[in-house]
Structures are given as structure tokens and as C-alpha cells.
Amino acid sequence: EVQLVESGGGLVQPGRSLRLSCRTSGFTFGDYAMSWVRQAPGKGLEWVAFIRSKFYGGTPEYAASVKGRFIISRDDSENTAYLQMNSLRTEDTAVYYCASLPGYYFDYWGQGTLVTVSS
Amino acid sequence: NFMLTQPHSVSESPGKTVTISCTRSSGSIASNYVQWYQQRPGSSPTTVIYEDNQRPSGVPDRFSGSIDSSSNSASLTISGLKTEDEADYYCQSFDSSNYVFGSGTKVTVL
Numbered sequence: 001e002v003q004l005v006e007s008g009g010g011l012v013q014p015g016r017s018l019r020l021s022c023r024t025s026g027f028t029f030g031d032y033a034m035s036w037v038r039q040a041p042g043k044g045l046e047w048v049a050f051i052r053s054k055f056y057g058g059t060p061e062y063a064a065s066v067k068g069r070f071i072i073s074r075d076d077s078e079n080t081a082y083l084q085m086n087s088l089r090t091e092d093t094a095v096y097y098c099a100s101l102p103g104y105y106f107d108y109w110g111q112g113t114l115v116t117v118s119s
Numbered sequence: 120n121f122m123l124t125q126p127h128s129v130s131e132s133p134g135k136t137v138t139i140s141c142t143r144s145s146g147s148i149a150s151n152y153v154q155w156y157q158q159r160p161g162s163s164p165t166t167v168i169y170e171d172n173q174r175p176s177g178v179p180d181r182f183s184g185s186i187d188s189s190s191n192s193a194s195l196t197i198s199g200l201k202t203e204d205e206a207d208y209y210c211q212s213f214d215s216s217n218y219v220f221g222s223g224t225k226v227t228v229l
Contacts, residue, residue, distance in 0.1 A: 035218070037164075045156070045164065045209050047218035061216040064120075097163060104213040105154040105170070109163040 002026035002108045004098050009113030012088055020083040022098030022110060029079040030054060033101035036072060036083045038094035039112075046094075049083065050101055066092075088117045121145045123210050123221035130227035135200050139224045141210035142192040151213045153193040155184055158223075159206045167208075168195060202228050 008020040035050035049072040051060045060072045071084040081098055095114050099106035122144040131137045155168040166175050168184035186193045197204055205228045210221040
């Protein structure tokens with residue numbers, strides 16, 4: 001059974017940092033690109049970042065709204081993806097989902113972790 | 120970058136058919152695959168259509184996807200509507216290392 005489990009969310013003040021983790025099982029993690037998608041309260045889905053598999057260079061891409069502030073990474077030995085979020089803003093408040101990327105679509109999704117940025 | 124525009128909501132009775140449109144603002148709808156995701160209240164999204172018209176295993180054939188180059192749009196059709204189909208539906212495509220989601224459509228089963 002495929003599982004993606006996010007953790008690391010919580011309440012954080014504007015300007016501070018937070019690191020999210022996405023532990024996976026049930027599929028060959030190293031063969032997949034991985035992504036983070038967020039959903040602000042009562043709003044739609046917004047892609048945040050993805051990281052290619054090592055076969056394709058392991059390079060990241062970011063949405064314009066987070067570029068320069070967020071860093072996506074992966075540890076294939078731990079089957080885990082990460083999202084380092086720096087200089088957080090109130091508009092970053094959202095549920096953050098990780099998802100596997102077999103191609104140009106999001107395949108399996110985690111249950112999400114809530115990040116609240118507020119003073 | 121382009122945008123994907125969806126109707127805010129659609130509603131229909133059980134057993135009927137609904138079609139949700141997803142119109143691409145610039146660039147050809149056919150240039151990159153379109154996907155559709157279902158999100159029930161309080162749950163994570165799940166894929167119902169990928170690569171324009173492919174159904175993941177476990178998704179009933181009541182769900183179908185298509186693209187129309189003349190209107191530069193994609194469509195998700197749900198036939199034989201069931202109460203369990205009540206959810207938000209999002210289209211998604213890809214261009215130049217950017218993933219774009221539509222604004223979402225709330226499907227209400229009357």
C-alpha cells in the first residue's frame with residue numbers, strides 16, 4: 001500500500017522558518033519526482049515546488065510565489081522529501097500536501113500538514 | 120504563464136450527467152496533458168483522470184475526460200451521477216516547469 005505522511009506543520013511567526021517532511025512507503029521512491037502542493041483555507045490548490053528524480057538530475061523547480069524562500073530536497077535512502085520554508089509570510093498559511101509525480105500529474109497524495117503563519 | 124478557468128459550481132440530480140469545463144488562457148490546450156482531481160470535503164485530492172482521458176485503476180468508467188482544441192478547453196464528464204460524486208474538482212496542466220491548477224468546481228448532487 002502506498003503511503004505518504006507529511007509532518008512538521010504548526011504555528012509560526014512571520015519571518016520565521018519551518019521544515020516539512022514527507023515520509024513515503026509502498027513505491028520505489030527514487031524513481032519518482034516529488035512535489036509539494038498547498039491549499040489555503042477555503043481556497044483551491046496551488047503547486048509549490050517539485051524535485052526531479054536523481055535519474056533526471058534531482059533538480060528542483062519552484063512556483064514564483066515561493067522562489068528564493070522555499071527549498072525542496074529529497075533523501076532517497078530515507079524515502080523522504082522535505083520542504084524548507086524560510087521568511088514565512090501570512091499568505092503562506094495553508095495545508096501542505098506532498099504528492100508523487102510519475103509524469104506530468106500528481107499520483108499519490110499525503111493527508112496534508114497545516115502551516116499557520118501568524119503573530 | 121497561463122491560467123485554467125473552471126465554472127465555480129455545477130449541480131445536477133442523481134443519475135444525470137454533468138460536464139465541467141477547463142479553459143486554457145494562452146497556449147494550446149493540446150500542448151500539455153490535462154489532469155482532473157477530485158477532493159471530497161476534509162480529504163486529500165485524488166486523481167480521476169490523467170493524460171487527458173486516462174482513468175487510474177479503481178476510478179469508475181462513469182468518469183471521462185476529453186480536450187477540444189477549437190475551444191482550447193478540456194472537459195470532465197461524470198455520468199450516472201451518485202451522491203458520492205459530490206466534491207470539488209480541479210483540472211491541472213503543465214508548462215515550462217510550472218504546474219497550473221484550475222480554480223476548482225464544486226459539484227453538488229441534488
